[in-house]
Amino acid sequence: MxxxxxxxxxxxxxxxxxxxxxxxxxxxxxxxxxxxxxxxxKSKQELLRDIHLNYIDDLIDQQERILGDEEKDCTEKLHGIIYMVISNIRTNKESARIFFREMRHLSDKHVEEIRLKRNLFRKNYQSLIESGISEGEFKTTIPADMLTFGILGIMNWSYYWYNPDGDVSEEELAVIFTDIILKGVKTQKLV
Amino acid sequence: MxxxxxxxxxxxxxxxxxxxxxxxxxxxxxxxxxxxxxxxxKSKQELLRDIHLNYIDDLIDQQERILGDEEKDCTEKLHGIIYMVISNIRTNKESARIFFREMRHLSDKHVEEIRLKRNLFRKNYQSLIESGISEGEFKTTIPADMLTFGILGIMNWSYYWYNPDGDVSEEELAVIFTDIILKGVKTQKLV
Amino acid sequence: MxxxxxxxxxxxxxxxxxxxxxxxxxxxxxxxxxxxxxxxxKSKQELLRDIHLNYIDDLIDQQERILGDEEKDCTEKLHGIIYMVISNIRTNKESARIFFREMRHLSDKHVEEIRLKRNLFRKNYQSLIESGISEGEFKTTIPADMLTFGILGIMNWSYYWYNPDGDVSEEELAVIFTDIILKGVKTQKLV
Amino acid sequence: MxxxxxxxxxxxxxxxxxxxxxxxxxxxxxxxxxxxxxxxxKSKQELLRDIHLNYIDDLIDQQERILGDEEKDCTEKLHGIIYMVISNIRTNKESARIFFREMRHLSDKHVEEIRLKRNLFRKNYQSLIESGISEGEFKTTIPADMLTFGILGIMNWSYYWYNPDGDVSEEELAVIFTDIILKGVKTQKLV
DNA sequence: GATGAATGAGATTTCATTCAT
DNA sequence: TATGAATGAAATCTCATTCAT
Structure with missing residues (x-):
């Protein structure tokens, strides 16, 4: 029940x-x-907290499994996380949107608990970017924190519009987004 | 009053x-x-509608002024809109966040009215992308609609984290995001 | 105004x-x-009082004009008043219904003022009946007050259902009601 | 409760x-x-509807019991219903007056539901009159519908003035009203 | 495990009325 | 004559929560 x-x-x-x-x-x-x-x-708030915790704990779990994979380089891991998030839309869209929108209705105590995990998720992302930079995979000119926020934006926004049963499959979308982030959209000018 | x-x-x-x-x-x-x-x-809902309308009408206005500038190419216009959105954070952060989160509390009639304008804003973005592709400025391999959603994600998410009085100025952030979108983050492999 | x-x-x-x-x-x-x-x-109540007064003063006026006619006997006067009330439906239906239903919303002071006139109207009716009895026109077996209430019931109820533009004209209805009251509905048994 | x-x-x-x-x-x-x-x-209106339904259902019930009695002729049945209504004043005066005055405050849906039953009550009355006419008990010159409205007027108005604990008993009043309706108030002229 | 009755606080909204202009 | 802004009280209704059973 x-x-x-x-x-x-x-x-x-x-x-x-x-x-x-x-x-x-x-x-x-x-x-x-x-x-x-x-x-x-005990209360409506407690239920909200349960929903938040279930969501973020599971998400961090999936994230850390990918980041911990020692056989992949940063580029591959980036693609991995992007794909992971997009796959979650089918199963967890509602939880995710609650997570984005309703955090302020948690009690002060719980809001802190959740915020820490939310930041952890972002920091994990950022660490990946930073590794990618120091490994020479990503450009040194890009500020890792801004890029992280940018990627999170792309990802999180998907929960509001992406339909996994539409024309573009989850795999395809992950590739598209990874591609844009890695290579950009501008045509290569021949020098 | x-x-x-x-x-x-x-x-x-x-x-x-x-x-x-x-x-x-x-x-x-x-x-x-x-x-x-x-x-x-007349009601709390009507106030909410006013807030929504003020926000989106103003935004579309700004957008169309940029898109209508015949002296700029698509790349420049893209940067223009990105900068415009980021500049709005300082002045309109609250309205924007209300716009993203509270639309469902409008009456059915008004939700439709607003949704049309919301879609118009997105379609305008997408048209720019499509022009960029047909003009040869942007890669033909990128699906315009997905790219549009991606860019919107980056932009809209900024309302939740970007602090215009922090370390990164609005101009800088606009450049960073434009750069990522145009050129990507991956280091250029020498062949 | x-x-x-x-x-x-x-x-x-x-x-x-x-x-x-x-x-x-x-x-x-x-x-x-x-x-x-x-x-x-001065207030909503005062308006209500005006409506009540206009209505009842006018009604009593009409009533007394008929009762004062020295050329008519009681039977004719009875028919006269019945016809008068029915004629009023076309012009005063709304006022009459307000009069019946909204008296309790007058202020205490006004309610008394109106009640006196309302009773006067009824008493006038009753006096006619009593005259009719003592003149030998009406049966002595009928209690005048009960009969008065009965006739008032027939009359007042008309305001709720009678349509002056329907099949039965005002004149016809007055005749029908006068007839019923005077002669009853039962067939005359031949002895 | x-x-x-x-x-x-x-x-x-x-x-x-x-x-x-x-x-x-x-x-x-x-x-x-x-x-x-x-x-x-669920609402104040729903309570009003309950009151209306209780009242009219009970009234129709009583009415149909009398009309269904095969041992009585129309004249007796007419007296029966008149007595029934007058008896109800003691027990149901308030409900009845609410029924007469507050129907317009029902919701559209419920107003229809109630109106049907209200009309049924009247139609039952009218059928009785029509039977009386075709059985030869009542005059053929009286329009059944107008007579019905007249009788209803007498009856319904009683709820506003009759005091069952006053000088005239319920039985007496029923006889008085039945008498007026059947035989009229006019003295028999000897020819 | 689950229910049904009840509460008290508070939400949105309405409304008669006032008053300066 | 008439308006427009404002008020304060009250109306209907909702809701999270409690508790005896």
Whole structure:
């Protein structure tokens, strides 16, 4: 039941927003009563925190598995993470969007806990970029932090528009984005 | 007074979210009564719509002024729009974030109205890309729509992290992002 | 303007009820502002009182003109009043219904004023019946007060269903009702 | 509790009118909170609908029991219904008056539902009259529909003035009204 | 594990009225 | 005469939460 509550809430929080979703909305989907909700969760906020934690823990997990792969160079790892994020859209789109939008509704204590993990995820990305630079794979002229934010922007925005069942497959999109980031879009001028 | 209400609301909606901000919150900032609010706005939703419209109309305006400049090529126009968006962060960060997050709280009628303009903004971007490709400035291998979404991602995400008073100036960031998009981050392999 | 306010209010009070009609509703119909309303009326209640007074004063007037006619006997006067009331439906339906339904929303002071006139109207009716009985026109077995209430019931209820532009004309309906009251509906058994 | 809310509301709606009665008024009588009200009723309108339905369903029930009695002729049935209505004044005066006055505050959907039943009640009356006419009990010169409206007028108006604990008993009033309707008030002229 | 009744605080909105201009 | 801005009180309704069962 606890899981069913989480699943239903994720859908509703994504559709209507955390504040605009009432406990009544949630339990009506599940055909149970409010008492049931409070048997499993101390509060609405606690549920939100669970959703945030599930999402970010899983994401960091996947990220670190890719970054830890010693057989890949930075370029390959970059592609790996990009593909990983895009693959997550199919399965975790709603959680991700809740994560982006509803963090401010966590309690102060929880917001800190989550922010640390969120930063860790970004820092991991940035470390990869920095390694790539020091390994000579990426240009030295690019500020690693700005590039990281740029890539995160491309990735995170995908959750709002990309349809994995549309014309472009996840693999294709990962290649397209990796390509743009690595090589740019400008035609090569012959000198 | 109407303007003061809009200004105060933008701050609050950005900080706390539309649903979590009450009319009381708004009027307390302005030291007026709830009646005053409803003298100027038929509903909270109508205020939200005003904020959305102000934002997107202004943005499209700026965009079309740049795109209409006949002396610039596509590469220059791309840089122009990127710089324009980044400059807006200082003045319009809050409105923009409200625009990204709170659209679903508009009434059905207004959501359609806004969505059309939102799409127009994106389509204008995409047309620029397509022109760039047909002019030979951009690679033919890049799908224009995906690239557009990518660039929008980079831009829109900036509203959440970029601090115009930090180490990197608006001009610098515009150059950095334009550069990444045009030339990529990968070091040039010597053949 | 004062008259226009009264006219518009009568329509609205009849349609929506006194309490459910707002000053805003009234002034919007007239395309003026609330200030205008309060220039002509001290309060919403005062307007309601005006409507009540206009209605009942006029009605009593008409009634007394008929009752004072020395050339008619009681039977004829009864028919006269019945016809008078039915004729009023076309012109005063709305006022009448407001009169029946909204009296309780007058201030205590005004409610008394109106109630006196309302009773006067009824008493006038009853006096006619009593005269008819003592003149030998009406049966002595009928309690005059009960009969009066009965006739008033027939009359007043007409305001809720009778359509003067329908199949039955005002004259016809007056005859039908007078007939029923005078002669009853039962077939005469031959002994 | 639901029943207590209905009972209290009936008293208040009758005294003050539906619109002028607030939820606060209702729950204060019962010493509960507004939340309790909304636990039992979705809205104030829904409560009004319940009151209407209870009233009219019960009334039609009683009516049809009388009309279905095969041992009575039309004249007796007419008296039966008149007596039934008058008896209801003691027990249902308030509901009846709410029924007459507050129908317009129902939602469009419910107003239709109620109107159908209201018409059914009237049509049942009218059928009785028509039977009486075709059975030779009532005069053929009387239009059945107009007579029906007249009788309804007498009956319904009673709810506004008749005091069952006054000088005239329910049985007496029923006889008086039946008598007037059947035989009229005019003295028999000897030819 | 789960329910059903209840609460208290607060949300959006309405409204009669006032008053300076 | 009439307006427009503003108010303060109150109305309907929502909602997170509690608790006895």
């Amino acid at each position: 606890k899981n069913r509550i989480v699943e239903a809430s994720i859908q509703l929080f994504d559709q209507k927003g955390f504040t605009a979703t009432s406990i009544k909305d949630i339990v009506e989907v599940l055909n149970v009563t409010k008492g049931t909700f409070y048997y499993y969760f | 109407k303007n003061r209400i809009v200004e105060a609301s933008i701050q609050l909606f950005d900080q706390k979210g539309f649903t979590a901000t009450s009319i009381k919150d708004i009027v307390e900032v302005l030291n007026v009564t709830k009646g005053t609010f409803y003298y100027y706005f | 004062k008259n226009r306010i009264v006219e518009a209010s009568i329509q609205l009070f009849d349609q929506k009820g006194f309490t459910a009609t707002s000053i805003k509703d009234i002034v919007e119909v007239l395309n003026v502002t609330k200030g205008t309303f309060y220039y002509y009326f | 639901k029943n207590r809310i209905v009972e209290a509301s009936i008293q208040l709606f009758d005294q003050k009118g539906f619109t002028a009665t607030s939820i606060k008024d209702i729950v204060e009588v019962l010493n509960v909170t507004k939340g309790t009200f909304y636990y039992y009723f």
